[in-house]
Amino acid sequence: MQNIICNDICNLENNKIKFISTVWKRNEKKDEGGGEYRIFQNGIVFDKVGVNFSKVYGILPKQFQQNIPGAKKSLKFWASGVSIVMHMKNPLIPAMHFNTRYICTTHDWFGGGMDVTPSYKDEKEKKNFHYILKKMCDRHDKNYYYKYKKWCDKYFYLPHRKEARGIGGIFFDYKKNNFEKDFKFVRDLGITFQEIFNQIIKKKIKRKWTLKDKEMQYIKRGRYVEFNLLHDRGTKFGLQTGGNVEGILMSLPPLAKWK
Numbered sequence: 001m002q003n004i005i006c007n008d009i010c011n012l013e014n015n016k017i018k019f020i021s022t023v024w025k026r027n028e029k030k031d032e033g034g035g036e037y038r039i040f041q042n043g044i045v046f047d048k049v050g051v052n053f054s055k056v057y058g059i060l061p062k063q064f065q066q067n068i069p070g071a072k073k074s075l076k077f078w079a080s081g082v083s084i085v086m087h088m089k090n091p092l093i094p095a096m097h098f099n100t101r102y103i104c105t106t107h108d109w110f111g112g113g114m115d116v117t118p119s120y121k122d123e124k125e126k127k128n129f130h131y132i133l134k135k136m137c138d139r140h141d142k143n144y145y146y147k148y149k150k151w152c153d154k155y156f157y158l159p160h161r162k163e164a165r166g167i168g169g170i171f172f173d174y175k176k177n178n179f180e181k182d183f184k185f186v187r188d189l190g191i192t193f194q195e196i197f198n199q200i201i202k203k204k205i206k207r208k209w210t211l212k213d214k215e216m217q218y219i220k221r222g223r224y225v226e227f228n229l230l231h232d233r234g235t236k237f238g239l240q241t242g243g244n245v246e247g248i249l250m251s252l253p254p255l256a257k258w259k
Helices: 002-012 124-136 144-155 179-204 211-232 231-242 245-251
Strands: 022-026 033-041 045-057 076-090 095-104 108-117 169-175
Touching: 002 033, 002 045, 002 179, 022 076, 022 245, 033 245, 045 245, 076 179, 095 179, 095 211, 108 124, 108 144, 108 179, 108 211, 124 144, 124 169, 124 179, 144 169, 231 245
Parallel strands: none
Antiparallel strands: 022 033, 033 045, 045 076, 076 095, 095 108, 108 169
């Protein structure tokens, strides 16, 4: 998936860009896995985009014993995931985020989702985004969309601001039914994200914008920063389990503002 998404991004940038790729290890002294993060900045379409893959394993810090399923029996873990964040040059195009992960302790489960964070309201875009998501979810289970949309709305919320981060999407965690069934759902989610970001970008890429529009985008990005540093589970998990700091913080925009 990392390769597929990067290829699409290059095509959107007319194949005139090159990702900066960094391969990292969780522990330089012994084999505990690692990953690769790819970042590109200052293009025609994207101000910044990051596409991460990680596969790490070893022993969880003891503070995870109480809140990670299966960690009470053993602190051994294995985790793999893909994380994608897109911050756009054109402020009329929303920021977009996708994440999926598979974690094993004495339990194993999938987690992830996608959401969209626009600077300006676009009800037609919002309606179409959720229509595509519901259609995808319904292929797997008629209950998924409503359940995971509600979870997303609750998760991507800034309580100190009393406002949502964006227009939602779907979010799920601790998903364990049947491995093959769950993997097909997660795979379909990735394909659907690919469809959605290409559709949204191609529709709006030529729309004219002003400096006032850009200033509004910078303020909205500030909210994005607040959520990722204060509340995001993936950020906390990565930093507390020895993940690569630059790779984890690639989700932050290149420039943000506060009033």
